[in-house]
Amino acid sequence: MHLLLTRPDSGSERDALHIGLEAAGHRVTSTPLLTVKFKDVMPPLDGVQGLIVTSRNGLRAVAAGGIPEAAFGLPLFAVGPGTGAFARELGFRHVIEGPGTGRELAGVIRGVAAPQTGALVHLAAERLAFDLKNALAADGFDVVTHVVYATEAASSLPPKTVQDFRAGAFDGVVLMSPRTARVYAHLITEAGLNAAASRLTHFCLSDAVAQELQALGSVNAPVARLPHSQEMLALIAREASDFS
Known part of the structure; x- marks a missing residue:
């Protein structure tokens, strides 16, 4: 799957979830929605x-x-x-x-x-x-x-990310915190991408994360069994089987 990863930039340290997703064979586009x-x-x-x-x-x-x-x-x-x-x-x-x-x-x-x-x-x-x-x-x-x-929350989505949404390039979005999900929902609406987002799977760390997506209407938002990265990888692996 082609996944949009929304986690903050981790600086010189490579993000472990990003590494794990790529190791599982996914294509990952990182678009941080929060700056630390x-x-x-x-x-x-x-x-x-x-x-x-x-x-x-x-x-x-x-x-x-x-x-x-x-x-x-x-x-x-x-x-x-x-x-x-x-x-x-x-x-x-x-x-x-x-x-x-x-x-x-x-x-x-x-x-x-x-x-x-x-x-x-x-x-x-x-x-x-x-x-x-x-x-x-x-x-x-x-x-x-x-x-x-x-x-600090991003004020807009990068133009390339907007372009990829409109082109249907993504299969899923990875959301790891309620605030990130809230910012994501706001920026998607601001960019007029609700219809495009409704076709994607939104992988959520917790129920609290999924609840922040309600502003987008009906979206597919499966939740990890436990709120940590390994369970997110397991959740995405289960869902990815539908794309194979």
């Missing part, structure tokens, strides 16, 4: 019992500013396997992975950490998909939300 801008460095870690990371971009941001040696020995709660693997690559030695969402990660933290041991620092985006601070406050946890990056 790093904002800050790691905060002071005195009295901190652990770190929370809900996106690889949080790790990229602090890596760009330099990660202090003390951070590598702290427990790091990663939202899912992909973020956990990236944390280990950077040198974090005690990584605890969640199943893939912030809500589920809160449950993991409740089961492993103790409120009295110290604060937890969430290396967060400017916009939060799930508010871990409030979710864990009722259990007595002190979560410090430290914004290390922001995302």
